[in-house]
Amino acid sequence: MAYRLAIAGVTGAVGQEFLSIIEERNFPFQSLKVLASSRSAGKKMSFKGKEYTVEEMTKDSFKDVDVALFSAGASRSREFAPAAVKAGAVVVDNSSAYRMDPEVPLVIPEINPQAIKTHKGIIANPNCSTIIGIMPVWPLHKVNSVKRMVVSTYQAASGAGMSAMLELADQSREILDGKAPMMKVFPHQIAFNCFSHNSALGPNGYNEEETKLVKETRKIFDCQAIAITATCVRIPVMRAHCESINLEFTNPITPDEVRSILRSAPGVTVLDDREHNRFPMPIDATGKDNVFVGRIRQDESLPGNRGINLWVSGDQLRKGAALNAIQIAELL
């Protein structure tokens, strides 16, 4: 039971994370194709003691491939995923291309593994801020429906790729050295600054990152009734997102109940040490599989103990992207 595997976008930050998670989890594969754009074609990379040559992704790349992990951007997914499916592969797509397609399941294995069965060749991986935000919300929602979520994100540079992480480091050094920071990847200075997420704005003033969080959550929870509003922000952190989440429940719920539910939730680590003022931080979540959750408090601004505040942190490249996709492939 070992797959013939392909990775599309292998040279990117998520592509590299795919490789390290495949190795770590001993994901079974009998062959591996490493695909990227023509720019990277011909590059050598060694993996698990073998050398691989990066091939340019074309529509013919997917012969003899069982599972193709895509993380090469939405336009490349739109261009090549149908060819991969036609060639017989199942595509796990990390881009936004197919997430809201009603024919395509959008899956977080801890939340809606059953959705995977309906796939017609493509399974979509949700957006990083959606996955990280709702991992600890789902176990609560299951026992006490969430009526409304107010989310504010604190997002890492990695969501914009490896070059954005380098830009954060470069700009930080430039500023510390008294130089003007160079802007190449982000539209604004990221070092020692923060800004509203750099995705396109819709007519209602919400950026795509915010709209994804709203729509993807409803699809994954299979619950159109859940009311969600989000404000997505980039902060100068490398690769773990944080989110401040305010939840309004249907019925009363206490912080102790929340902690108890989350302590037994898969993929979630409760770090809620009030005595030592020790709560989830990006440096806790970096490189970890689980989403960390803490600052579990009764929201006293809502009557009848129906409000809870949470603070979460999760690795954007792992559970926010590569790990979740590989968990989907493991489910197959």
Add this chain to the structure above:
Amino acid sequence: MAYRLAIAGVTGAVGQEFLSIIEERNFPFQSLKVLASSRSAGKKMSFKGKEYTVEEMTKDSFKDVDVALFSAGASRSREFAPAAVKAGAVVVDNSSAYRMDPEVPLVIPEINPQAIKTHKGIIANPNCSTIIGIMPVWPLHKVNSVKRMVVSTYQAASGAGMSAMLELADQSREILDGKAPMMKVFPHQIAFNCFSHNSALGPNGYNEEETKLVKETRKIFDCQAIAITATCVRIPVMRAHCESINLEFTNPITPDEVRSILRSAPGVTVLDDREHNRFPMPIDATGKDNVFVGRIRQDESLPGNRGINLWVSGDQLRKGAALNAIQIAELL
């Protein structure tokens, strides 16, 4: 009409900001005493072409002082402010010592200047995150009562003083150089990281910064009915705070109405350019008097157009501290 002025805590980040704002605004003074702890006593500082010697603050420091601007921490305010009042000075106190004292007015000049009249020698300056957060909320609350606020903060290092700003710079360089970051001021790494605000936690799990935001807003608005919940977070930014603010109003309100009200609000600058994805950032607010506000959106998760999301940024050392205190002194 020129005051005999004293500055308590002159060597700190806010103390230094007092001086630069006094110079900038040509605040009238006929004499100036610069006070600090014994550690700094004897230091020379030149200001407006004159040399001043830092004196150790004692209970006898306030003879012949009309107005004393305090920013030396709550315990020093508790120790020395009563002596200053006894000596005939009016104290404008930037610490938390007297803010919730029912005998002490807590003033933001653009919001509740009338409260100043009730002072008995001490006027309290609100906490930075309160001032910056509620500056754009008040003009809206006046015309359409805010029922509930959900606030998540993105707070700069400067709130923990000059040494915290230096720590952010030092740690950033250490990490860029591959070294382990040194922790001296903050309990956790601040560079390339973020963490729940490092103030003491109450029995309900809220830290003091969050509790201040709730209680101070109610006192300043003279409105105990306003429901507020807050999550306060430090991010690696030097000296301007940001806040994501979700507002529930009593009556319907649209983003256009909000923009129109805020465009004519004193001390507020609307920066809400959806076309260019250009909204307030810490680097916009740094060194500026006004609080910047943008990302003005209808919160679609609340029925009947009663919800609005805002994103604000304000200089923690200026409007968040020194500027507001000097505006209070100007009102006197």
